[in-house]
Every structure is written in C-alpha cells, then in structure tokens.
Amino acid sequence: MKISIVLLTLIIVNLSTASRILFLFPTPSKSHMIIVHALSTALAEKGHHVTVFSPFPLNKKINNHREFESPIRPELKELFRKFTTGEVSKFKMLFMFPKLGVQLAEDMIYTDDFQRILNERFDMIIIGLTANHFLLGFGEHFNCPTAMLSVQRHSSYTNIPVGNPIEINAVNHAFFPSGSLKNFIHRVQNFLAGVFDILMFAGIDYYEKLAYEKIFPSSRHRSYEESKSNISLVLVNDHFSEGNVRPNLPAVVEIRGIQVKEIPDELPQDIQKFLDDANEGAILFSLGTNFQTAFLSDNFVEMLMKVLSKLKQKVIMKWDSEINEKPENVMIKKWLPQDDILAHKNMKLFISHCGLGGIVESKYHGVTILGLPIFGDQEVNCNEIVSEGWSLQLNLKTITENELQNTINELLHNETYSNKVKKFSQLYQDRPMSPKESAIYWIEYVIRHHGAPHMQYFAVHQNFWxxxxxxxxxFLAICVIASFKLLKFVFKTLLGKLFKSKKTISVSKKTK
Structure with missing residues (x-):
C-alpha cells in the first residue's frame, strides 16, 4: 500500500512538472537534426511532452515525442543538392540563403498539421537558426518563452539578437581556426570577416522582417524587434575547450557534443562482429548525410577501393550507391550509427567530410580524422582540427592513390596524432555537466521562471545609438564644446574688461 502511494505521488509530481515544448526546425540538412533530436528525445525521456516540426522526422516512436514532417519544395532540394556538389558556389548560396530559409519556414507554417497545433498550449518554443527568426512571433501566439538552437558555432546570427559580445578583436570568426589572431594581418582578416558577418545578418534580418510582418501584422501583434528582444535562451553548438574562448551572457549556453552518448547504444550484430574481429583496428568512412556517394567519379571509387584493399584494418563505410568490386576487408551500409561505431575500442581512424557532428564525436572518442571536406563550413572545420595536430587533409577532387595511401598510413602509425586527440578527448569530457544535462537544465530553468527575464541582457532593449x-x-562632446565656448567667452569678457580698465588708467595718467 505504501509503495502504491509513493508511486502515485511520483506520477503526480512528474505530471505537474512536465512541460509542453515545441521545436520548429525547417532545415534542409538532415545532419542538423541529429543534434536537434538528441535534445528533443532527452527532454521526452525526462517526462516533457515534445512536438517537433522538421523535414526529417525520426523513424521510430518515442514516448512523449510527437513529430510532424514539414515539406521541402523540389526546387529547394535541387538547389541544396547543387550546393553540396559544388555546382552552386558558397558565395552565391550566401545571397540565396535568406530566401531559402524564409521559404522553408513558411511552407512549414502552412501545413495542415501546423495549423492544427495553433490551438494547443505550449510552455516553450525552440527554434532552429536557418533564416527564420520571424518564427519568434509564435512566442506571443502561444504566450510562452522562446529559445534558439544553433547547430553551428557562434556567429553574429546567434550573438546579436541577445546582445552577446562579438569581440572581433579577440574572438576568431568561424571562417578561421582558433588561435589565428597572433599577428596584425590575421586580425585585419578577422575584422573584415566579422563586419561581413554583421552585414550579412542585417540582410537576412531584412527578409525575415518582411516575412514576420506578413504573418504577424502590426495591427494585432508586437513588432519584429520586440519578438527578437524577448529571446530567453540561445543554445550554441560550440565549446571553449575547442580553443576559441569568448565571453558569453548567462542566456547563451554552449552545448557542443550534445549528440554524443555517454553510454553507446548496442550496435547491430553484423557491425558488432565486424568491428570485434578487427584485430588490426578499424576505419570508418563517411562523407555525411547530405552528400551522395553516387556523385563520386568511377575513377575515384576505383582508386579508393584499391587503397582500402591493401590495408590490414577493417573498413566500414557509409555508402549509398553500388560498388562493383568490394574488397573483403570492407563493409558497406547505407546508414551507420556513427557515434556508436566511433565509440568502439578498435576504431583507429575516421575518413570524414568534416561536418561538425563527426568532428565532435571523433574528438570525444579519441579517433583521428583524415579530412575530405566538400562544401559549406567543412573546409574551415578541417583546417581547425589540422591546426590542432590530430588530423590531416586531402582534396577530394585532386587526390591521388599515393597521397591517400601515405596519409592513411601516417595517421595510423604515427602516434603523435592519436596522442593529441586522446588529450583533447580528456579535456572535452571534463565538464561539470554533460552538454545534454546542461541544455535540459537551462530549458527547464527558463520554463520555471516564465521566460527568466532577470537573465536577459538590457542591451537588447536599446537602439544602436x-x-x-x-x-x-x-552629449559629452556637446558639453565639452559648450564648456569650452563658455570658458572662452568668460575669459574673453574678463580679459576685455581688464584691458579696458588698464587702458582707462593709462589715459588718466597721461591726462594728469
């Protein structure tokens, strides 16, 4: 009887503290959702009722976790495909990004599923950063606090809305590896990149404001600026242990590594056996979720397989196209549990496109990387880890058989790289709270304190001046100028009277 009463009490307490949390993530990149789902599922496991809108819902059911699929137009899919293959340049994509982000978010809003949830109650909204700050207007609609989750590093896009210091003079821009501000030229480059970042954000903001005013007209809603100035929390995929130390406000929480499991999931039996039998070690090959291996040339595939076949190590590959002749030491899968594989004791090397997620997982588990960056931020990410000393980089378009073979052997047999990454792994894991625990704590904190306005930086309510x-x-300049002019007038007047007085005395003497 006592046990039943205790259980009933626990259930009542859990129900009373459970919150309803809405995730809005109309992102064109499937890899972004790995980080989002790491947080959303953790909140559901904690007992909160979670609703997620994204183009890439989970393929499994989780208690308290509800998902709705938002659409991606065929022309936007094609545009993103061209970007991943290099057919559309990074520079051109920057100009297309605002319209792309706004379009994805608007298409999500006008789905039947989204229109239905407009009548529901939510305690918090968490919005992804893909040119969709205008979605913050739903905070007013649901009368709940809003948070932003960035799957990328710090930028003006995450810092400006909450007034987080930019510090161009001392904090590396995401374009450059950490520790590159040691000479004047690098500081000039960093300054120009920071200014470009701010101007780009202003351009994106212009499109978002237009979208906001269309969906939330000023006759019935608060202004776009007011919605932005009421962000309660920003979760950023970054961490100071990466080497880029920066000042952060209390409302800005770094959660790099949130997708890494402290206890890895059990691997599928065939993968587990394949890795367990890798007595000489194992290598993971993956070019990410956005890039299709079908885009690779036949010559490259033939060369790659030839090099891998010569290795003593077993190689497990994420590969979505057909291979005519697969070496015996190679296993191919269309999908792989990357984090769980990297956690295996026999893993020696990760041949990667250098997405942020894969870098985080490699660093956490102490596995060296051979970088083959393809598009987006991957080149910068790769430069970063090469400069840290635990990775090497090759050009996917110009790579030769000898280059690939020699680089793999260098990373496998030169312990300098593995020792470096193991030190980073220790540093990376040494935190008072895991990234997941930290994110959940601050989300619950904001909900408990009804948006936590006491944590908000006053600068967000100020204009530029x-x-x-x-x-x-x-004002001070006017005061100084006015004081100077006043003193000048006083001195001029006094001196005038003094000279006049002396002149009068002099004339009087002459008269006598």
Missing part, C-alpha cells in the same frame, strides 16, 4: 553609447558620447 544607446548600445554603442554614441548618444552619451555626443
């Missing part, structure tokens, strides 16, 4: 103190400087 007030934030930069230009109005104060102008």
């Amino acid at each position: 007030q934030r930069t103190s230009l109005d104060v400087l102008a």
Whole structure:
C-alpha cells in the first residue's frame, strides 16, 4: 500500500512538472537534426511532452515525442543538392540563403498539421537558426518563452539578437581556426570577416522582417524587434575547450557534443562482429548525410577501393550507391550509427567530410580524422582540427592513390596524432555537466521562471545609438564644446574688461 502511494505521488509530481515544448526546425540538412533530436528525445525521456516540426522526422516512436514532417519544395532540394556538389558556389548560396530559409519556414507554417497545433498550449518554443527568426512571433501566439538552437558555432546570427559580445578583436570568426589572431594581418582578416558577418545578418534580418510582418501584422501583434528582444535562451553548438574562448551572457549556453552518448547504444550484430574481429583496428568512412556517394567519379571509387584493399584494418563505410568490386576487408551500409561505431575500442581512424557532428564525436572518442571536406563550413572545420595536430587533409577532387595511401598510413602509425586527440578527448569530457544535462537544465530553468527575464541582457532593449553609447558620447562632446565656448567667452569678457580698465588708467595718467 505504501509503495502504491509513493508511486502515485511520483506520477503526480512528474505530471505537474512536465512541460509542453515545441521545436520548429525547417532545415534542409538532415545532419542538423541529429543534434536537434538528441535534445528533443532527452527532454521526452525526462517526462516533457515534445512536438517537433522538421523535414526529417525520426523513424521510430518515442514516448512523449510527437513529430510532424514539414515539406521541402523540389526546387529547394535541387538547389541544396547543387550546393553540396559544388555546382552552386558558397558565395552565391550566401545571397540565396535568406530566401531559402524564409521559404522553408513558411511552407512549414502552412501545413495542415501546423495549423492544427495553433490551438494547443505550449510552455516553450525552440527554434532552429536557418533564416527564420520571424518564427519568434509564435512566442506571443502561444504566450510562452522562446529559445534558439544553433547547430553551428557562434556567429553574429546567434550573438546579436541577445546582445552577446562579438569581440572581433579577440574572438576568431568561424571562417578561421582558433588561435589565428597572433599577428596584425590575421586580425585585419578577422575584422573584415566579422563586419561581413554583421552585414550579412542585417540582410537576412531584412527578409525575415518582411516575412514576420506578413504573418504577424502590426495591427494585432508586437513588432519584429520586440519578438527578437524577448529571446530567453540561445543554445550554441560550440565549446571553449575547442580553443576559441569568448565571453558569453548567462542566456547563451554552449552545448557542443550534445549528440554524443555517454553510454553507446548496442550496435547491430553484423557491425558488432565486424568491428570485434578487427584485430588490426578499424576505419570508418563517411562523407555525411547530405552528400551522395553516387556523385563520386568511377575513377575515384576505383582508386579508393584499391587503397582500402591493401590495408590490414577493417573498413566500414557509409555508402549509398553500388560498388562493383568490394574488397573483403570492407563493409558497406547505407546508414551507420556513427557515434556508436566511433565509440568502439578498435576504431583507429575516421575518413570524414568534416561536418561538425563527426568532428565532435571523433574528438570525444579519441579517433583521428583524415579530412575530405566538400562544401559549406567543412573546409574551415578541417583546417581547425589540422591546426590542432590530430588530423590531416586531402582534396577530394585532386587526390591521388599515393597521397591517400601515405596519409592513411601516417595517421595510423604515427602516434603523435592519436596522442593529441586522446588529450583533447580528456579535456572535452571534463565538464561539470554533460552538454545534454546542461541544455535540459537551462530549458527547464527558463520554463520555471516564465521566460527568466532577470537573465536577459538590457542591451537588447536599446537602439544602436544607446548600445554603442554614441548618444552619451555626443552629449559629452556637446558639453565639452559648450564648456569650452563658455570658458572662452568668460575669459574673453574678463580679459576685455581688464584691458579696458588698464587702458582707462593709462589715459588718466597721461591726462594728469
């Protein structure tokens, strides 16, 4: 009887503290959702009721976790495909990004599923950063606090809305590896990149404001600026142990590594046996979720297989196209549990496109990387880990058989690389709370304190002149100028009277 009462009490307490949390992530990249789902499923496991809108729902059912699929138009899919294959340049994509993000978000809003949930109650909304700040307007609609989750590193896009310091002089831009501000030229480059970042954000903001005013007209809703200034929390896929130390406000929480499991899931039996039997070690090959291996040339595939066949190590590959002659030491799968595989004791090397997720997982598990960056931020990510000393890089378009074979052997047999990454692994794991625990704590904190306005930086409610103190400087300049002119007038008047007095005395003496 006592046990039943205790259980009933626990159930009542759990129900009373469970919150309803809405995730809005109309992202064109499937890999982004790995980080999002790591958080959303953890919140569901904690007892919260989670609803997720994205183009890439999970293929399994989880208690308290509800998913709705948002559409991606065929022309947007094709555009993103061209970007991943290099047919559309990074520079051109930057100009297309605002319209792309707004279009994806608008298409999500007008689905029947989304229209139905507009009548539901939510305690918090978590929005992904893909040119969709205008979705913050739903915070007012549901009368609940809003948070942003960035699957990328710190940028003006994450910092400006909450007033987080940008510090261009001392914090590396995401374009450059950490520790590159040691000379004047690098600081000039960093400054220009930071200014470009701010201008790009302003351009994106223009499109988002237009979308906001269309969906949330000023006659019935607060302004776009007010919605942005009421963000309660920003979760950023970054961490100071990466080497890029920066000042952060209390409302900005770094969660790099949130998708890494402290206890890996059990691997499928065939993969488990394949890795267990890898007495000489194992290598993981993956070019990510967005890039299709069918895009690779026949010559490259033939060369790659030839090199892998000569290795003593077993190689497990994420590969979505057909291979005519597969070496005996190679296993091919269309999908792989990457984090769980990297956690295996026999893993020696990861041949990767250098997406942020894979880098985090490799660093956490202490596995060296051979980088083959393809598009987006992958080149910068690869440069970063090469500069840290536990990775080497090759060009996917110009790579030769000898280059690939020699680089793999260098990473496998030179312990300098493995020792470096093991030190990083120790540093990476040494935290007071795991990234998942930290994210959940602050989400629950914001909900408990109804948006936690006491944690908000006052600067977000100031205009440009007030934030930069230009109005104060102008006032002080006017005061200084006015004081100078007043003193000048006083001295001029006094001196005039003094000279006049002396002149009068002099004339009087002459008269006598």
